[in-house]
Structure formats: structure tokens, C-alpha cells
Amino acid sequence: MSFLRTHPNGALGLEAVGMTKRFGGMAALDDVTCRVSAGTFHALLGENGAGKSTLVKCVMGYYHADQGQIAVGEQERAIANPKDAHALGVGMVYQHFTLVPGMTVAENLVLSRTHVPAVVDWAAERKALEAFMAGMPFRVPLTVPVSALAAGEKQKLEILKQLYLKNRFLILDEPTSVLTPGEADEVLGLLRRMTREGKLTVLTITHKFREVMAYADEVTVLRRGRFAGTGKVADLTPADMAEMMIGAKEIPKGASRLATPLGEPRIEIAGLKALNDGGLAAVEDLDLTVRAGEIVGIAGVSGNGQRELVEVLAGQRPPAAGEIKVCGERYAATRAEMKRHRLCLLPEEPLRNACVARMSVAENMSFRTFDDPPNARGGWWLNGAAMRGAARELIQLYKVKTPGPDAPIGTLSGGNVQRAVLARELASDVRVLIVANPCFGLDFAAVADIRSQIMQARNRGAAVLLVSEDLDELFELADRILVMFDGHLVHETPTTQADIGVIGQHMAGH
Amino acid sequence: MEDLGWWGVALAVLAGAIRVSTPFLFVSLGELLTEKSGRINLGLEGTLVMGAMSAYAISYMTGSPWLGVLVAGLAGALFGVLHALICGLPRVNDIAVGIALMLLGTGLAFFLGKAFIQPQAPILPAIEFGWWSDLPQVRSALQINVLFILGVLLAPFLLWVLTNTKWGLIVRTVGDSADAARAMGYSVNLVRLAATASGGFLAGIGGSFLSLYYPGSWNEGLSSGQGLMAVALVIFARWQPIRCLGAALLFGGAGALGPALQSVGVTQGYYLFNAAPYLLTLVIMIATCSPTRTLTGAPGELSITK
Numbered sequence: 001m002s003f004l005r006t007h008p009n010g011a012l013g014l015e016a017v018g019m020t021k022r023f024g025g026m027a028a029l030d031d032v033t034c035r036v037s038a039g040t041f042h043a044l045l046g047e048n049g050a051g052k053s054t055l056v057k058c059v060m061g062y063y064h065a066d067q068g069q070i071a072v073g074e075q076e077r078a079i080a081n082p083k084d085a086h087a088l089g090v091g092m093v094y095q096h097f098t099l100v101p102g103m104t105v106a107e108n109l110v111l112s113r114t115h116v117p118a119v120v121d122w123a124a125e126r127k128a129l130e131a132f133m134a135g136m137p138f139r140v141p142l143t144v145p146v147s148a149l150a151a152g153e154k155q156k157l158e159i160l161k162q163l164y165l166k167n168r169f170l171i172l173d174e175p176t177s178v179l180t181p182g183e184a185d186e187v188l189g190l191l192r193r194m195t196r197e198g199k200l201t202v203l204t205i206t207h208k209f210r211e212v213m214a215y216a217d218e219v220t221v222l223r224r225g226r227f228a229g230t231g232k233v234a235d236l237t238p239a240d241m242a243e244m245m246i247g248a249k250e251i252p253k254g255a256s257r258l259a260t261p262l263g264e265p266r267i268e269i270a271g272l273k274a275l276n277d278g279g280l281a282a283v284e285d286l287d288l289t290v291r292a293g294e295i296v297g298i299a300g301v302s303g304n305g306q307r308e309l310v311e312v313l314a315g316q317r318p319p320a321a322g323e324i325k326v327c328g329e330r331y332a333a334t335r336a337e338m339k340r341h342r343l344c345l346l347p348e349e350p351l352r353n354a355c356v357a358r359m360s361v362a363e364n365m366s367f368r369t370f371d372d373p374p375n376a377r378g379g380w381w382l383n384g385a386a387m388r389g390a391a392r393e394l395i396q397l398y399k400v401k402t403p404g405p406d407a408p409i410g411t412l413s414g415g416n417v418q419r420a421v422l423a424r425e426l427a428s429d430v431r432v433l434i435v436a437n438p439c440f441g442l443d444f445a446a447v448a449d450i451r452s453q454i455m456q457a458r459n460r461g462a463a464v465l466l467v468s469e470d471l472d473e474l475f476e477l478a479d480r481i482l483v484m485f486d487g488h489l490v491h492e493t494p495t496t497q498a499d500i501g502v503i504g505q506h507m508a509g510h
Numbered sequence: 511m512e513d514l515g516w517w518g519v520a521l522a523v524l525a526g527a528i529r530v531s532t533p534f535l536f537v538s539l540g541e542l543l544t545e546k547s548g549r550i551n552l553g554l555e556g557t558l559v560m561g562a563m564s565a566y567a568i569s570y571m572t573g574s575p576w577l578g579v580l581v582a583g584l585a586g587a588l589f590g591v592l593h594a595l596i597c598g599l600p601r602v603n604d605i606a607v608g609i610a611l612m613l614l615g616t617g618l619a620f621f622l623g624k625a626f627i628q629p630q631a632p633i634l635p636a637i638e639f640g641w642w643s644d645l646p647q648v649r650s651a652l653q654i655n656v657l658f659i660l661g662v663l664l665a666p667f668l669l670w671v672l673t674n675t676k677w678g679l680i681v682r683t684v685g686d687s688a689d690a691a692r693a694m695g696y697s698v699n700l701v702r703l704a705a706t707a708s709g710g711f712l713a714g715i716g717g718s719f720l721s722l723y724y725p726g727s728w729n730e731g732l733s734s735g736q737g738l739m740a741v742a743l744v745i746f747a748r749w750q751p752i753r754c755l756g757a758a759l760l761f762g763g764a765g766a767l768g769p770a771l772q773s774v775g776v777t778q779g780y781y782l783f784n785a786a787p788y789l790l791t792l793v794i795m796i797a798t799c800s801p802t803r804t805l806t807g808a809p810g811e812l813s814i815t816k
Contacts, residue, residue, distance in 0.1 A: 083695045098693040101810055102686040103679075111683060112694065116676040 004038040006073045009198035012089055012169040013038035014059070019068035021054050028054040029065070030225045036169075036218075038073075039198040041191065043212045043233070044205045046222035047245055047443040048415065052205045055222070056171050060085045060092050072169065086114060091167030093158045093175055101147035105140050105157060112161050132164055137190045151178035151303050159187060163200075172204040176211060180301050181471065181504040188215045209238040221245055246444055255452040257479075258459040263292025265328075266341075266432045266463030267313075272322035274308045282308035284487045286322070288465075292431070295454070295464040297478025297495070299471060301507055305487035306467045307348070310436045313465075314345050316353070326432055339368070343432040344425035348440065348467075351417045357410030361402050362391035364409045365424045398423035399449075415442045418450070426453060433457050436467040451477055471500060485509045518647060519770045525651030526766015527759045528658055529724045533558065533733075534758035535661040536716030537740035538747070539668055540709035542754055544590070545744055546672065547705035548685035548698075548811030549597055552608025554713040555737025556615020557589045561717025563623035566728035570631035579634070579657070579718045586714020589615060590707035597706075598699040604813055612737070626728050634723045655723050657715065664712075665755040672751070681705050685809035713737065735788070742791045745798060748807040764790050 005013045014036045021029040029051045036042040046052045058065040061079040069076050072088045079085050085092075099108050110116060110125050126142065133139050140149065140157045149157065155178055162170050170191070176184035192215050194200040206212060212219060212233060219236065221228040221244040229244040267290040276282035283305040290296045300306055311317035313324070315333030324331045327341045337343070347353035355364050363370070366387040371379050374386045391405040400419045402412055409417060418438065425433070435454060439447040454477060458464050468474050474481050474495070481498050483491035483506040491506035493499075537554050544551045551557075561582035569578035593611055597604045637659075640652030672678035684691040684701040691698050716736070721728045743761060747753035768783035 081695060082693065094693070098687075098690045100683045100686045100690050102807075103682060107679060111679045116679065118676050120674050120676065120679070122674065 003035055004040075005071075007039040007198035007201075009039070010168045011039040011195065011198050011201045012073050013201060014090070014169055014203070015069075015071040016055065016059055017069050017071075019055060019058055019070075020066050021051075021058055021063055022066055027225050029058065031067075032222060032225070032227045034203075034220045034227075034230075036201060036203050038201050039195055040217045041195045041202045041215055042204070043216035043219045044203060044222070045207065045212065045219055045241055045245055046228075047207075049224070049413075049443070050222040050245070051225040052222055053173065054225075056092065056173065056203070056205065060090065060171065083114070086165065086167070088169075089167050090169045090171070091162040091165055092171040092173070093155075093162060094173050099146045099154060099157060099161075102145060104143055104145050105149075106142040108146055108157070109142075109161060109164055112165060114165075133160075136160060136163065138186065151301060152180065152183045155179055155183075156187060159191070168199070169201045170203070172202065172206075174205055174207070176206070176208065177469075178302055180507040181500065182508050184211065185214075191215075209241065212241065213238065223247055242444075255455040255459065257455060260293040260459060260461060262294055263461060263463075265289045265291050266326065267434075267465060268323075268325040268328075270323045270325075272309070272312065272324065273320040274305070274312050274317055275320050276305075276308055281320070282487050283312070286487070286489060288482070288489065290432075290463040290465050292463045293458065293461050294479040295458050295466050295477050297474035297481045298465070298467045298484050298489075299474050299481055299503055299507060300469070300484035302469050304484050306436065306469075306484055308487075309484075310345075310347055310434065310467055313434050314347055314353070341432055342428055342430055343434070344428070344430045346418075346422055346425050346433075346435045346438055348437040350421040351410065351414070354421045355409050355417060358408050360406045361395070361400070361409050361412070361420055362388045362405035365391045365394055365405075365420060365427075368424060368428070394423040394427060395420075415446045418442060419446070422450060422453060426457065429460070430457055430462050433462050433464045434467075435464065437469060438466075439470065439473060471503065475500075483507055515774065519774055521647055521651050522770030522773055523763045523766050526770060527763035528651075528654060529762070530765040531758040531762025532655065532658045532661055532719045532723075533716040533736045534740060534743060534761050535658075535665070535755060536719070537713045537737055538743045538754045538758055539661070539664055539751060540586075540712030540716070541740050541744045542709075542747070542749060542751060543668065543681070543712070544702075544706045544709035545749060545812060546685045546809055547681045547702045548688065548809055549594070549604045549702050549706060550608060550741065550812060551590065551593050551611075551706055551709060552605055552738065552741060553589060553593050553611030553615060554608075554710070554740060555733065555735065556612040556619075557586045557710050557713040558615075558717040558720070558737040559619040559733050560589060560615040561586050561714030562721035562732050563619035563626070563717075563728060564714075565718030566631050566721035567623065567626050569633070569722055570626055570629055573632055575632050575634045575722045578631070578722055579715055582714040582718035583711040584714070586710040586712070586717070587707045588710070589714075590710025591703060593710070594699070594703035594706040598703070616733075620730050623728055623730075627730075630727070631722070633726050634719070636723070655719070657719050657723065661758075662755060665751045668751040682809070685811050688811050713740075739787060739791050742794060745808075746794045749809065750807065761787050761790060 003013065016034045019029050019032045020027060032055055044052050054063065057063045059070055061081045061084050070079055072090060077088060106126060106129055109129060110120060129142055138156050140153050140160060146154065155175060188211060191202050195202055216233045218232050219241060220230045221241060223245060269286055269288040272283055272286040273281060274283040298306060308317060312319050313333065326343060331337055351357055366375055369375050370382060374383060376382050388405045395402060395405065398419045400423065401416045409420060438450050454464060466477055478495050481493055481495055482489050483503055485506060486509060537558055541551060541554055564585045565578035565582035568581040569575040589611060593607055596602055596607045634655055636653040636655045639654050640649035643649055672682060680696055680701055684696060684698050688698045720732050739761060743757045747757045764786040767786045768780055771783055772780055
């Protein structure tokens with residue numbers, strides 16, 4: 001496929017040549033070149049911190065590259081800010097949504113235009129928007145506030161917004177991380193069709209090989225800020241791409257599942273109901289049992305009550321109804337109960353849910369034990385040296401990258417915060433483990449490491465409840481998979497007999 | 511003069527609602543605009559007093575109360591700009607700045623206004639809507655100040671601006687998601703500066719009503735926390751201009767309860783009835799807050815809802 005600058009039907013080609021961007025002394029991007037031919041579906045692969053986001057942010061004009069040129073269509077362009085990029089027809093769909101939650105879909109769309117009229121004629125705008133929506137393969141209700149949309153709908157709206165703006169080069173940042181497999185296929189299928197027709201060029205950041213193999217034409221791989229390879233997807237296997245992404249580095253093999261006998265029930269939830277922040281039922285009539293020696297996985301698109309369920313178990317949210325028993329005793333998520341049952345919890349967004357960002361790594365690692373000897377005398381006279389000593393051991397054991405035990409934990413990268421919390425939670429001999437999205441945004445090595453820790457806990461006879469939005473993770477770790485939709489558990493299957501299509505349908509509520 | 515009995519109380523409360531509500535209305539609409547842009551300006555109490563003082567001083571010196579109103583608005587806008595500029599600096603908390611400006615505004619107004627406590631300045635005219643009635647109570651109740659009418663018109667106008675104009679949509683975007691606004695290329699600080707300055711302008715006008723119409727003189731005890739209560743009022747109104755109008759009337763009516771009861775001879779608990787607006791504020795705050803649910807309609811960037 002030769003490089004095509006503009007497709008007769010409108011799609012734009014884009015070249016970023018020799019891009020270098022330094023933050024302080026560190027080069028986030030070092031002489032990277034990426035060529036995306038008009039009318040193609042191009043995937044940008046790389047581990048976390050490989051420089052993918054930096055590259056596209058330079059293209060979009062959020063960052064100013066220290067070196068390098070960008071050509072859009074026929075000529076080289078200087079893109080000083082996102083408005084310049086939009087003027088050229090280059091648009092981006094971000095991983096975090098850029099929609100205004102308190103405003104309606106129609107308001108969001110009109111506001112996204114470069115030229116918003118001083119006085120908006122809503123009757124005319126609504127008519128125009130309805131006509132636009134009618135020509136689109138998926139639709140989003142216009143008069144609903146964005147905060148009331150599900151994550152999948154928001155993602156669709158982000159893409160619709162770019163099409164509404166008539167952008168002909170689209171950059172997508174992990175576009176399917178909040179979608180069900182079915183929704184992802186729908187969205188990617190539509191975009192691929194538009195690239196085929198030469199109306200659109202797509203550059204997508206992703207780490208899902210399945211989607212690269214099924215939808216992308218070409219791929220560019222980055223590794224630690226450098227160009228690591230490019231090629232046509234048809235000529236490559238996932239193994240080739242993985243090697244480009246991580247280099248010669250060995251991926252540690254995960255711990256294997258041992259045949260352990262199922263033990264007694266450790267978590268018993270009956271008729272649980274929990275309300276969300278708006279006072280509506282987020283979890284309803286939830287019955288769930290997790291036995292010793294098994295991992296029970298809960299699948300579901302985010303926003304279906306998983307977060308509230310974990311918060312109830314963590315003691316962050318009071319249950320509205322129902323009963324929870326841990327190791328056969330009533331459980332109210334107090335610190336004493338967690339200690340007695342050796343219940344450990346790794347919530348999602350650990351920096352927000354399980355850490356105090358401004359306290360040191362050592363202090364954060366001592367949250368479970370700071371008032372026990374040797375960390376404290378008499379339960380109140382704290383021994384900082386003992387905590388720091390214990391933290392140093394954990395830091396080494398779990399390979400937490402930190403300047404030292406006294407660094408505020410908020411200064412660590414996401415993966416290292418995750419490791420620090422995992423180190424704290426798995427330090428004691430855990431009997432009940434509750435984990436939510438433990439590998440979100442981590443690189444291969446860290447993912448393999450954390451998954452292996454979870455499997456080892458199971459093999460030692462712990463009862464594990466794993467809430468995850470990543471189906472691959474559930475298929476790898478769980479003994480049983482349950483699907484959560486709209487606050488209810490709607491499907492249950494042993495992993496050995498699980499069918500990803502059936503699970504996907506249940507995730508979408510069919 | 512006829513004695514209207516309890517009807518008199520109702521009439522006095524209505525008259526009070528119209529008269530007392532005007533500063534509430536202006537300050538709360540100003541605060542609403544500021545909060546829609548994602549910042550809370552607690553300094554509006556200071557802006558109010560500053561507006562009252564400057565309006566009275568200008569009216570006394572030039573003989574034109576309307577020029578006083580304008581200058582009060584400009585003084586308020588200046589305070590808004592100051593608030594926005596300080597809050598635009600990194601790691602500055604808008605609530606702390608607001609409290610500082612509240613103290614600065616009242617202090618400055620007392621200092622500069624010493625000379626204007628005694629003299630009588632020309633005050634704002636009222637329109638007689640009670641010409642049809644023979645009852646003096648009705649006539650006095652329906653003496654309505656032009657500022658009140660302006661304020662009543664301002665509420666739907668603000669609603670229209672917020673939903674139907676580019677500027678309104680931008681203000682709401684900035685207030686709901688600063689990230690989204692930045693992604694669209696709008697300067698968050700600049701928009702907030704404009705919104706806070708406009709809010710301050712309105713609050714200043716609210717202050718001018720105090721000194722130039724009701725009670726109609728300048729002294730240090732002129733404001734009784736209307737600027738602060740307006741913040742509660744905006745929350746009560748769920749950030750909707752039309753509800754702000756209703757809430758201002760309610761607060762105004764509550765404020766008029768004490769004097770109205772006194773006029774029919776109920777003197778017991780006079781101070782208690784005078785405390786009605788504060789009590790109302792407290793009740794509203796308790797009724798609308800809840801540990802388990804977030805406020806609906808609150809702009810997402812407000813530091814109290816984040």
C-alpha cells in the first residue's frame with residue numbers, strides 16, 4: 001500500500017516524522033515516525049508509557065514537539081493548538097470523555113462546533129441534528145443529559161461528535177475500553193467501513209490484539225518512547241506485535257491453577273441492595289457465594305453496579321438492604337472484622353479508594369497494621385522505624401518503584417500505587433480477597449505479575465471475588481464467571497464452559 | 511387608617527417579599543452566574559456592602575441615584591475581577607478567597623463610608639401600582655421599585671442566556687467540566703473571570719438597593735448577611751434562575767415576617783421572627799444535604815460538590 005495523502009472521497013493522510021518530545025530530562029518521545037495513509041485503519045500499539053498518548057497529543061497540538069514535522073494531507077503543517085488540528089479536519093476521541101455531563105446531547109454537539117452562533121436557534125438545530133443522526137448507523141437520544149447516558153453511549157456520542165464536525169482524520173484513544181464486545185464490534189465495524197469508502201482515516205491507540213487483527217490495516221508499534229516497528233496487519237501475528245511492544249524482555253509466566261478442593265463458603269451475600277450517589281438502586285437482589293479455593297469473576301460493562309458492590313464490601317457505602325456474611329459471621333465491613341477474617345481488598349482506582357495520596361508509601365503500606373506490634377506499642381505509640389522497615393521489605397518483594405518509603409504515595413505512577421496496595425493487602429495470609437480491575441492501565445509484566453499473585457492466593461485456599469471489565473482477565477483467572485447488568489447478576493457459568501458471545505450478550509442486557 | 515387585622519400581616523409579608531427580596535434576587539442571580547462557571551464567590555457579602563456604600567456616596571455627591579446604581583455595579587464587578595484573578599492562580603481555594611474578600615469589602619466600605627452615614631442622599635424612585643386602592647396599606651405595599659422589576663425580568667433573561675446563547679453554553683461548559691472546555695479551546699480562567707465579574711456587578715446593584723431604597727440610608731449595620739444567604743438560596747434553587755426568583759421572594763417574605771407581626775401588635779418573639787430568614791437557610795441546608803446522594807443540577811466543577 002503506497003502512501004496516500006488524500007483520498008478522493010475526503011479521507012486525509014497524516015505523517016509525523018522524527019517526533020521528539022522531552023519532559024524535563026526524560027524523552028517521552030524520541031525520533032518517532034508514523035505514517036498513516038488516507039483511507040486506512042491504523043493501530044498504534046505500545047505498553048503504558050511507550051509514548052502513544054504523547055505522540056497523538058503532539059499531533060493534536062496539546063504538546064509542542066521539540067523536534068519533528070507533521071504533514072496533514074498534501075503539506076506540512078504547524079499545529080499550535082487543538083483548534084488548528086480541528087481546522088485541518090483532524091479530530092480526537094479521548095479515553096476520558098470530553099463531553100459536558102450536565103448538558104444535553106444536542107447542546108454538546110452544537111457546542112463542539114468551531115463556530116457556535118451567538119444566539120442558538122434550538123428548533124432549527126434540533127431539526128438539523130435529527131437529520132444528521134438519521135444518516136448515522138448508531139443513534140443517541142438528543143434531549144437526554146450526557147450524565148444519564150451509559151458509558152457505551154457516551155463513547156458512541158464522542159465518535160458521532162467527530163463525524164458531526166466533519167473531521168476526516170480521527171484519532172481514537174482506547175476507544176473500546178468501556179464497550180461490550182458487541183458494542184466494540186459495532187463501533188469499529190462502522191469506522192472500518194467508512195475508511196474503506198475513503199471517507200475517513202482512523203488512527204487508534206489500543207492494546208487489544210483481537211481488535212487490531214480484526215479491524216486494522218496497518219500497525220505502528222512504540223516502545224519506551226521509540227519507534228519499534230511498523231507493518232501491515234495481514235503480515236503480522238499477535239506474537240510478532242507483542243515482541244515489538246516489549247522487546248526481548250521475557251514475560252513472566254502466570255502462576256498455574258492448582259486443583260484445589262472447594263472449601264466452605266467465605267463470602268455469602270443475600271438480597272443485597274445498594275444505592276448510587278444519586279439515591280437510585282445500583283445493586284438489587286444480589287445473591288452471591290464465594291467459597292474457599294475459588295475465584296469468582298464478575299463481568300460487566302462499567303456502571304452496572306460493580307463499583308457500588310465493591311464499595312459496600314469495602315465499607316465505603318452502606319447497604320440499603322440485604323445481608324452479607326464473611327466466614328459465616330455477619331459482616332459490616334468494620335476494620336476489626338476485616339482483620340479477624342483476614343479479608344483483603346484491592347479496589348479500583350487504588351490511589352483514590354485505598355490510599356491517602358499525601359501520606360508516605362510506608363504509612364500507606366501500614367494502614368492494616370499500624371496499631372499492632374511491632375508498628376505500635378500499646379496500640380497508640382507508633383514506631384515509624386518499624387513501619388519503614390516493613391515497607392522497605394514489601395517494596396523490594398513487590399518491586400514497587402519509589403524513591404523510598406518516605407515518598408508521598410501520590411507521586412508514584414499508577415502501576416506502582418497498584419503494586420504498593422497489593423503488597424499491603426497480600427502481606428498477611430489472606431483468606432478472603434476482593435479485587436476490582438486490578439490490571440487497569442498496567443504494562444504486560446505488571447499484569448502478569450499481579451494476576452499470578454491473585455492465582456497464588458487462590459491456590460493457597462483463599463476465596464477470591466474478582467470484579468473486572470476485562471474479559472480476557474476473567475477467562476484467565478476465574479473459576480466461575482457471573483455477569484452483572486443493571487445491578488443484577490444475570491448470568492452464571494463455569495469458565496471452562498463459558499462462551500464469550502453469550503457473556504457479551506448478557507453484558508449488553510439481552 | 512383602617513385596621514386590616516391579619517390581612518394586614520399577609521399584605522405586609524407580601525410587600526416585604528417584594529421589597530426585601532430585591533437584594534436577595536440580584537445577589538443570588540449573580541452568585542448563580544458565578545457558580546455556573548464553576549466557582550463559588552462567598553465575597554458577595556462584601557460586594558453587597560461595598561455596592562451599598564458606593565451607591566449612596568455617588569448618589570449623595572452627584573444627586574443621581576441611578577449613577578449610584580451604576581457605580582455600585584462597577585465596584586461589584588471590580589471585586590469579582592479581583593476574586594477571579596486570585597482564584598486563577600494555582601492552588602488557590604475559591605472559598606477562602608471569598609471569605610477574605612467578604613471581610614475586605616465590608617471593612618473597606620465602613621472605612622470609606624464613614625463620611626456618608628449622616629447626610630441624606632437622593633434615593634431611587636418607586637412606581638405606584640396601588641393607585642386603584644383606597645387603602646393606604648395596599649398603596650404602600652404596591653409601591654414597587656424599578657430595580658425589583660428589572661430583577662424579575664433578569665431571571666428569565668439569564669435562563670435564556672444560559673440555554674440559548676453561545677456565551678451561556680460556554681459558561682456552563684466551563685462550570686461543568688473544565689477539561690472539556692479546555693479540549694474545546696476555551697480559556698477556563700477567562701470565562702470564569704467574566705462570569706465572576708458579571709456576578710459581582712449584579713451583587714453590587716443588589717447592594718445599591720439597600721442604601722438607595724430600602725432601608726434607604728447608609729450605615730454599618732445595613733446588610734444582615736444577604737450576601738451569604740444568597741449562596742444557600744442558589745443551592746435551594748438548584749442552580750435555576752427562575753427558582754432563584756421564587757426563593758428570593760420566599761426569603762424576602764420570611765424577612766418581613768417580624769416587622770409585619772409587630773405592626774398588628776404581636777411583639778412577643780419579635781427577634782425570633784426576625785431570625786426567620788436565617789432559620790430558613792438552616793432548614794434548607796439540612797433538608798437538601800444528604801451523605802448518600804449528590805446534589806442534582808450542581809455544576810460539576812464546584813468545589814463543594816467535587
